[in-house]
Amino acid sequence: MLLTACGGGNGGNNNSTEVKPEPIPTPTCTSTQYLEGNICKDKVAQTITGLTLPNSINVDQTVSLSAQSSAGLALTYTSKTVDHCRITGDLGQQKVEMFSVGVCTIEANQAGNGKTLAALPVSASSTILPVLTTTGITLCGTNDKNNLVCNASNLGELLGLGQDGEIQAGKKMTYSLIKHNNDECIKDQITGLVWEQKTADAKLHDSNWRYSWFNANTQTNGGNAGSQASSTTCGSTLTSCNTTAYIEALNKANYCGYSDWRLPTRSELINLTDYSSTQPSLNPIFTNTTVVDRYWSSTTSAKQSTQAWMSDFKDGAASPAFKDYMGHIRAVRASQ
Structure with a gap:
């Protein structure tokens, strides 16, 4: 008896197609997230601390601003009362200058970056007081004479007692x-x-x-x-x-x-x-x-x-x- 074997394999005719893996889709992150390694990660929150102004301050004075972000990012300062005070100085060494009687309000902001959320703005206020002017008196007096030049020759032991003409406190x-x-x-x-x-x-x-x-x-x-x-x-x-x-x-x-x-x-x-x-x-x-x-x-x-x-x-x-x-x-x- 003659036995015949039939097709035990593909021989040289392989008609199968190689299946490639599906690409991993890029996720869509929210505004509070960032993409890293094809994974959406939550941005880090930050807070602003240390924004302080004195309760009251005189016209023509300045105050250094040294508030800080918990993320270590640079802050932006804004005067909310531009009629009374303004921000001066270079970034990182900014000051607020008081130039008009009223209330000064300063706001600190930090906009965040690719991995950090924007901080909630904080503000601080100070009442700006007028600077006293001089009385206009430029001469001094003794027990029996007035309108004297304020010097030791005229005043003797009275010199240094702080008469208006001697001190002339305030601004002209x-x-x-x-x-x-x-x-x-x-x-x-x-x-x-x-x-x-x-x-x-x-x-x-x-x-x-x-x-x-x-x-x-x-x-x-x-x-x-x-x-x-x-x-x-x-x-x-x-x-x-x-x-x-x-x-x-x-x-x-x-x-x-x-x-x-x-x-x-x-x-x-x-x-x-x-x-x-x-x-x-x-x-x-x-x-x-x-x-x-x-x-x-x-x-x-x-x-x-x-x-x-x-x-x-x-x-x-x-x-x-x-x-x-x-x-x-x-x-x-x-x-x-």
Whole structure:
């Protein structure tokens, strides 16, 4: 018997196809992840610490900024109150410069990078206070003589006691005129305050007009609203010649381009006084200053709520008066 074997293999005809593995797809990462080794990994969170400002600081001072990111990344600082403070210096050595009375608010940011999340911004604020100006006094006195040069020859053992003329603490008074349309007002370059300029034209700003002290706001009137006067002492420019009515009229008229005028505080009014001169004891840039009566401040007397502080620019004296007294006004506003 003849046995025949059939096809026991593929021989030389292999018709099979090699199967290649499927490529691994690249995952799609979220905004809080990053891709590494074809794996989405979570970005690292970071926080900002160490942003501090003093509670209060004077105009013209600077503060170094040294906040830190927990990821060790460089921070970006931004002034949120550009009218009062600005960021200066190179990256890594930045400072905030205070240049105007008000509130300075600084914000620190860190935007993150490919492996780090952006930090939540943090902020800090500081109240910017005015720098006191000099009194204007440059001479000294003894027990029996005034207007002496402040030296040992004239003062003897009194030298070194800190008379105003000897120390001359503060900054020299410096002012500039601001003109807007037909208005004129005055900026104090040291404190940043802007002051009203009085006139002699029998209109709203006339220096001869007099007003009673009145403030109906119980939060700021010291416990006594004061008195509303008739219209006679301010030339009928107002229906009632009182301090609130006058300030409201200035703001309604957008005097000098501003609508945030107010009565000065006691310290602001006193700081305006130039004791180197009398009648008026005020820088000559302030025109039409009457010396017959005193000027109102917004500050109620702590001793008696029926009185408020006034300043006399005849000789620079300051004292309280009853709120129904008819005095003058020189309005003020904070600088921008």
